[in-house]
Amino acid sequence: MLPQVVIIGRPNVGKSTLWNRLVGKKLALVDDQPGVTRDRRFGDAELLGMKFQIVDTAGWEDDDPASLPGRMRAQTEAALVGAAMALFVIDSRAGLTPLDEEIARWLRGQSVPVVLVANKAEGKAGDAGLYESFALGFGDPVALSAEHGEGVADLFEAMLPILDPLQPEEEIAEEDDGEERPLGPLKLAIVGRPNAGKSTLINRLLQEDRLLTGPEAGITRDSITIDWHWTDPRTDEPRAVKLIDTAGMRKRARVIDKLERMAVADARHAVDFAEVVVLLLDATLGLEHQDLKIAAHAVEEGRALIIAINKWDVAAEPSSLFNGIRAALDEGLAQVRGVPLVAVSARTGKGTDQLLQAAFDIRDQWNRRVPTAGLNRWFDDAMAANPPPAPGGKRIKLRYITQVGARPPRFVIFGTRLDELPESYRRYLVNGIRRELGFGAVPVRLMLRSAKNPYATKE
Structure with a gap:
């Protein structure tokens, strides 16, 4: 395990900008508006060869514990448990504030080493x-x-005495023997409209209040990735999962605020990163047009899709x-007819095991490859x-078919006069691939390639 470093400070001092700098990617949302970050975000960082896990936290505010800022502060306090050190960030241009002094008093009462970072210190x-x-x-x-x-080199010197003794031992890489490796952690993104219960569902799966939740719509802004292990009741073995929480996606016309636009764009990027996308519906609202648009986006991006109906207990x-x-799904998502539909309750935990089982099963279909010989036997039978x-x-002559990739499954048909092949016949072949070759309701890509005529006149 990498030593954990937590960034703490009041709102708008540049914590997420520092997190992005240390991770080496602009993953956390950054804006001049204070209070952008609300949930803890983890990332692997390396600074001049020193490796650690960096944790971005919400801005520390002095509010009622039951309020949204108060609950955000509780998340920040929880982040320090088990940490190797804290980076206490202040805004050097604004100078010290009473809130900075309050945070300092709290940190002095903790047992975690603290490095004070005066950010925005460029110039005089x-x-x-x-x-x-x-x-x-x-x-x-x-x-x-x-x-x-x-000032990154100075930060490295300040962190080195604390983190150097905690550096993990170097692992010796094993030689590649050419065998197919098992699949890595399941990358599972939870998407949906605001207030559908996405963060609550992830907290239920984790059995802890890891993500900020509440009655307010649109609490989640950043897409948060959490490493987790789920015990499959079918085998009683742990299976690795990367859970990805995302911001709620409203109709584009209703998204006016710049920060919400950034959050929705981040959620769309999370879909691109995922292997399986769970579209979470609210059972009290049913299926709406916006849900179908979100589902269609996941399918267009080639992700395996599951629909989960939350709040089933009410x-x-x-x-x-x-x-x-x-x-409605079979009509509105005809391109993936039969997409898995699961009833769940984030409040009680009902249906969560079935949801994870469906996610692993559909990922297997999404990764499936069919041997060329068996594929062409099916192809000949389909044409007969x-x-x-x-x-x-x-x-129109269809000569043979081959699978050129997976994740999602992609096939190419070679033949002549393929530009005249009707779309209905293409759908017939795609549906046959899904139904008879074990691809279920995952997106299937089918491309057509005509052989070049060697006797064609060359210009």
């Missing part, structure tokens, strides 16, 4: 705040500009609701049962 505008920060009692502050990368007439959603049309009396 931050000198006054830098000198003031000595009064906090954490020794020499590190003058840093997370935005421009200035659903009215559950049987008719389930059947109605099933019928339903020969391709002959527009103008000239038959």
Whole structure:
């Protein structure tokens, strides 16, 4: 395990900018508006050869514990449990504030080593705040500009005495023997409209209040990835999962706020990263047009899709609701007819094992490869049962098929006059691939390639 470093500070001092700098990617949302970060975000970082896990936290605010800022502060306090050290970030241009002093008092009561970071210290505008920060009692502050990368070497020197003894031993890489490796952790993204219960569902799976939840819609902003192990009741063995929580996606016309636009864009990127996407519906609202748009986006990106109906414990007439959603999905998502539909309750935990089982099963289909010989036997049988049309009396010739990739499954058909092949016949072949070759309801890509005519006139 890498030693864990937690970034702590009041809102808008540049914590997420520093997190992005140390991780080496702009993953955390950053904006001039304070309070952008609400959940803890973890990332693997390396600074001049020193490796550690860096944790971004919500801005520390002095509010009622039951309020949203108060619950965010509780998440920040929880992040320090088990950490190797804390980076206490202040805004050197703004100087010390009473909230900075309150955070300092709290940190002095903890057993975790603290490095004081005076951010936004580029130029001379931050000198006054830098000198003031000595009064906090954490020794020499590190003058840093997370935005421009200035002072990173000084930060490394301040962190080295604490983290160097905790560095993991170097692992010796094994030689590749050419055998197929088992699949890695399941990358599972939870998406849906605001307030569908995405964060609550992940907290239920983890059996802890890992993500911020509440009655307010749109609490989640950043897409948060959490490593977890689920025990499969079918085998009683742990299986690795990367859970990805995302911001709620409203209709585009309703998204006016810049920060919400950034959060929705981040959620769409999370779909691209995932292997399996769970679209979470609210049983009290049913299936709406926006849900179908979110589902269609996941399918267009080639992700395996599962629909989960949350709040099943309070659903009215559950049987008719389930059947109605099933019928609407088969009509609205005809390209993946039969997509798995699971009823769950994030509050009670009902259906969560079935959801994970469906996710692993559909990933297996998403990764499936069919040997070329067996694929072409099916192809010959499909054409014998339903020969391709002959527009103008000239038959379209389909010679053979091959699978060129998985994740999602991709196939190429070679033949002649393929530009005249009707879309209905292409759908016939795709549906046959899904139904008879074990691909279920995953997206299947089918491309057509005509052989070049060697006697064609060359210009």
